[in-house]
Amino acid sequence: MRGNGFGFIAPLLVLMLVAFNAPIVYMLGLAFWEKGRGFTTEHYEGLFEAPVYLRVLGNTMRISLIATVANIAIGYPLAHWMRGLGDRARMIAIALVVLPFWVSILVRTYAWIVVLGNGGLVNRGLMWLGVTDAPVSFLYNELGVTIGMANVLLPFLVLPLFAAMIRIDDRLLQAAASLGASPRTIFWKIYFPLTLPALAAGALLVFILCLGFYVTPAVLGGGRVPMISNLLDTLINQIPRWEQASAISTLLLIVTLVIFAAYRRLDRKASS
Amino acid sequence: MKRRTFVGAAAALPTVGILCGTARAQSKEIRMIESGGASGESIEKGYIEPLFKKTGIKVVRESPSSLGKLRALVESGQTTTTLFELGSGTILQAKKLGLIEKVDWAAVDPAPMFPEAKNEYGFGYQYFSTIMAWRKGAKEPKNFAEFFDTKAFPGKRTLPDYPWYCLPFACQAGGVPIDKLFPLDVDLAFKKLNEIKKDVAVWWKAGAQPPQLMKDNEVQYAICWSGRVVGDPAFGLTFNGGKADLSFIAIVKGSSPDNKAAAYKLFHEMSLPENQAKAAEVISYTGPSPDLDALLPKDKLWQFPTSKQNKEVQYFENAEWWADNGEAVNKKWEAFATPVALFVCSIRRLRHWSGAVPRAEPAHGHAQRTAGVSPAHTLFHPESIPAARSHERAGRPRSSEHEQARHGLPRRRRPRSGRH
Numbered sequence: 001m002r003g004n005g006f007g008f009i010a011p012l013l014v015l016m017l018v019a020f021n022a023p024i025v026y027m028l029g030l031a032f033w034e035k036g037r038g039f040t041t042e043h044y045e046g047l048f049e050a051p052v053y054l055r056v057l058g059n060t061m062r063i064s065l066i067a068t069v070a071n072i073a074i075g076y077p078l079a080h081w082m083r084g085l086g087d088r089a090r091m092i093a094i095a096l097v098v099l100p101f102w103v104s105i106l107v108r109t110y111a112w113i114v115v116l117g118n119g120g121l122v123n124r125g126l127m128w129l130g131v132t133d134a135p136v137s138f139l140y141n142e143l144g145v146t147i148g149m150a151n152v153l154l155p156f157l158v159l160p161l162f163a164a165m166i167r168i169d170d171r172l173l174q175a176a177a178s179l180g181a182s183p184r185t186i187f188w189k190i191y192f193p194l195t196l197p198a199l200a201a202g203a204l205l206v207f208i209l210c211l212g213f214y215v216t217p218a219v220l221g222g223g224r225v226p227m228i229s230n231l232l233d234t235l236i237n238q239i240p241r242w243e244q245a246s247a248i249s250t251l252l253l254i255v256t257l258v259i260f261a262a263y264r265r266l267d268r269k270a271s272s
Numbered sequence: 273m274k275r276r277t278f279v280g281a282a283a284a285l286p287t288v289g290i291l292c293g294t295a296r297a298q299s300k301e302i303r304m305i306e307s308g309g310a311s312g313e314s315i316e317k318g319y320i321e322p323l324f325k326k327t328g329i330k331v332v333r334e335s336p337s338s339l340g341k342l343r344a345l346v347e348s349g350q351t352t353t354t355l356f357e358l359g360s361g362t363i364l365q366a367k368k369l370g371l372i373e374k375v376d377w378a379a380v381d382p383a384p385m386f387p388e389a390k391n392e393y394g395f396g397y398q399y400f401s402t403i404m405a406w407r408k409g410a411k412e413p414k415n416f417a418e419f420f421d422t423k424a425f426p427g428k429r430t431l432p433d434y435p436w437y438c439l440p441f442a443c444q445a446g447g448v449p450i451d452k453l454f455p456l457d458v459d460l461a462f463k464k465l466n467e468i469k470k471d472v473a474v475w476w477k478a479g480a481q482p483p484q485l486m487k488d489n490e491v492q493y494a495i496c497w498s499g500r501v502v503g504d505p506a507f508g509l510t511f512n513g514g515k516a517d518l519s520f521i522a523i524v525k526g527s528s529p530d531n532k533a534a535a536y537k538l539f540h541e542m543s544l545p546e547n548q549a550k551a552a553e554v555i556s557y558t559g560p561s562p563d564l565d566a567l568l569p570k571d572k573l574w575q576f577p578t579s580k581q582n583k584e585v586q587y588f589e590n591a592e593w594w595a596d597n598g599e600a601v602n603k604k605w606e607a608f609a610t611p612v613a614l615f616v617c618s619i620r621r622l623r624h625w626s627g628a629v630p631r632a633e634p635a636h637g638h639a640q641r642t643a644g645v646s647p648a649h650t651l652f653h654p655e656s657i658p659a660a661r662s663h664e665r666a667g668r669p670r671s672s673e674h675e676q677a678r679h680g681l682p683r684r685r686r687p688r689s690g691r692h
Contacts, residue, residue, distance in 0.1 A: 035347075118488070222475065223433045223474060237339070238338060
């Protein structure tokens with residue numbers, strides 16, 4: 001054994017290779033190699049012949065984008081607000097942001113049905129206040145899916161963003177103020193640019209996670225919000241056309257890897 | 273030493289399986305994958321328990337039963353699971369894909385049963401209905417014309433996310449009587465569906481959805497499986513115009529002869545009317561024995577898909593028609609449906625009439641079983657939302673890199689805009 005400790009991690013590497021990477025390679029190969037038929041690209045052709053697959057992929061990207069933007073709209077002010085809190089309050093705020101991690105995603109998603117349903121808290125509140133006469137349809141449409149996804153993914157954006165914000169030296173802002181910059185100028189010229197790499201990296205992370213969402217669209221979408229994972233579920237479990245599913249998975253994997261590469265670049269930038 | 277213990281513990285896990293396996297040498301235990309829920313419990317109480325009492329053979333149940341799982345079982349060469357539940361549509365598909373074995377009916381030696389249940393490739397064990405129901409307090413429709421009339425019967429609906437359920441009901445709404453549904457007037461069906469579309473809040477996939485949606489007051493009317501709503505005072509319902517269907521248990525391809533012999537013994541138990549009556553106590557679906565009705569409680573007859581008053585008012589699927597026209601209908605459904613149904617159906621088009629697997633309830637009224645069409649080939653049930661199979665990754669935020677970041681002041685101002 002050499003001194004670099006490779007021997008210690010070798011079993012783990014083998015385990016990863018066998019238990020994790022080999023199945024992925026097998027899965028990717030499925031689309032090319034059909035039992036008893038040999039090599040085929042038919043399933044990739046099918047991908048482009050049936051426009052529905054690409055449409056679902058496009059729709060997945062669109063919803064992911066909406067959810068990411070919603071996340072930024074909520075997450076950025078939240079992280080900024082947390083930065084200004086006192087130590088104890090900040091601890092509590094962080095705990096509240098992280099807390100959902102310990103609750104099953106399924107539970108959280110179903111909780112939205114209770115909150116946003118026609119007889120749910122929000123609608124009852126709105127009707128009591130007289131804002132609306134009939135319940136607003138929050139569920140079983142894209143709005144519901146977006147709300148659910150934003151909720152699940154908020155910590156992924158807020159925590160890195162908060163980490164970046166807290167590193168910003170207050171003296172920078174004070175120096176700008178002493179030179180006569182208005183608060184607005186300080187924010188846009190100094191504060192925001194310093195947080196931008198972290199924001200971009202966090203947003204990309206959220207976007208990537210959105211692409212693989214399954215439970216939330218299935219539960220809150222009412223069968224009318226198509227996401228790629230739900231399509232894959234149908235192809236794998238119900239049809240079952242694993243070869244087609246493999247081709248779509250490969251496409252999704254490539255898209256995700258490209259975005260991930262962008263994320264890595266930004267993330268490195270953010271932490272340097 | 274420690275390592276040993278660990279290895280030992282790890283080895284113990286499969287050992288449990290092997291211990292069970294030793295019993296299987298004489299096929300004292302076989303495995304079944306069924307659709308779960310109350311339906312699974314009805315199999316346990318109605319058929320598995322009597323089998324164990326008589327023969328000592330144990331049947332271990334698992335769920336749910338999706339076609340993908342069956343394919344995985346067969347392709348991996350795994351033959352520990354002998355029995356698999358399939359819908360009337362999925363059994364056709366499983367047969368086409370070569371995933372199930374022929375049933376040796378001579379070896380089963382069943383008590384008398386309805387002919388469509390005695391399928392070459394499976395035991396039709398459970399009749400179930402798809403009917404209209406409503407939340408108590410909603411104005412009660414008597415037929416599908418009224419169900420589709422959202423002006424006279426205001427309220428949100430939930431409909432199955434599959435054309436083979438929706439279209440025949442829509443035709444009824446257009447005035448077609450149940451005995452003249454096939455050949456289906458597709459244009460009429462879509463005309464009626466377009467009228468109701470804006471009032472359909474949810475297109476459901478899982479049988480548990482419609483009753484819950486009605487309880488939550490998200491919808492007031494539903495087309496749903498009878499077993500989910502009968503006997504619940506929260507709902508009103510009628511079998512009028514409903515659809516009956518039949519669920520099957522099939523034998524997984526490559527099962528050993530010993531296991532098959534045990535499976536046939538279970539099939540024999542499943543053909544006995546007294547056992548079917550026990551199963552019907554658990555879930556209001558009925559078995560395939562012509563002698564069953566006499567054994568069912570009189571006051572509950574109205575709940576069963578196959579009791580006389582219900583089977584007269586329901587229709588039976590015409591599988592031949594769907595086999596010939598399914599593809600064309602699917603294309604139209606694509607155009608009609610919003611995106612999800614769109615992808616579901618276009619995939620289906622690829623594989624002809626595929627089906628999903630029944631979730632807790634399958635059944636078919638023997639209503640028109642005398643007709644020339646083989647009623648066994650009716651359509652199927654969508655699998656439930658496999659909600660637990662989350663693909664969402666619950667990673668942790670990658671904070672380490674930020675933590676590592678230096679704390680020093682950034683020396684340079686970095687005007688992103690490039691302006692000064």
